[in-house]
Amino acid sequence: MGIxxxxxxxxxxxxxxxxxxxxxxxxxxxxxxxxxxxxLSNGERFDFEFIRRGNKNIADIITYDDLLRRLNNIVNSIEKRLEKQGIKSLNE
Structure with a gap:
């Protein structure tokens, strides 16, 4: 599928x-x-990205903050879909 x-x-x-x-x-x-x-310091961020990219065919290395951002994007997407259906929140 790719880009x-x-x-x-x-x-x-x-x-x-x-x-x-x-x-x-x-x-x-x-x-x-x-x-x-x-x-993370700038040097640590560089090292982390280097390790992450060097191992991308073995594992997806993410931080807790990456995980939280991904989950937030999923929740935002679901809320946006619910709004289109006239549902105001996930609690309805």
């Missing part, structure tokens, strides 16, 4: 996805949660 597939999905669901979402099709073998990214 074209990512673009097609973004176009197809642009009305229901938050503007901040970027579609990236991956097939990771595992997820590794590695600390918080808010307290």
């Amino acid at each position: 074209k597939g990512e673009h097609d999905i973004k176009s197809r669901y642009k009305e229901t996805l938050p503007d901040s979402i970027h579609i990236k099709i991956t097939n990771p073998r595992a997820y590794i949660l590695a600390g918080r990214d808010s307290n």
